[in-house]
Amino acid sequence: MENRGALYYALMGILAGLRICGIVTFLKNLHNNFWRGWIYIFCGGYLLFDLFAIITGLEFWHELILKMFDISASYWNLVWGLFIVLGGFSF
Numbered sequence: 001m002e003n004r005g006a007l008y009y010a011l012m013g014i015l016a017g018l019r020i021c022g023i024v025t026f027l028k029n030l031h032n033n034f035w036r037g038w039i040y041i042f043c044g045g046y047l048l049f050d051l052f053a054i055i056t057g058l059e060f061w062h063e064l065i066l067k068m069f070d071i072s073a074s075y076w077n078l079v080w081g082l083f084i085v086l087g088g089f090s091f
Contacts, residue, residue: 009055016051019044 023044026037053061068079 012051012055016048019048 023041026041067073070076
């Protein structure tokens with residue numbers, strides 16, 4: 001794993017801390033939340049896992065990311081098309 005420096009890890013820590021605060025706030029106000037809040041929770045959970053995978057250097061995650069950006073692959077349009085649909089739904 002390459003040396004990324006203190007600023008990189010500080011930013012990752014701040015981002016993770018903000019996501020955890022958001023999840024805690026959501027759970028404390030669960031009775032006021034609508035279905036949109038659950039999208040926030042699941043996206044926040046994904047982001048926390050993604051940060052964990054990047055910091056720990058999970059090999060399978062690195063390979064998956066490389067495959068996602070391989071524009072010559074036959075599945076590329078399907079994968080990114082699903083992201084576009086999900087983004088439109090979230091919007």
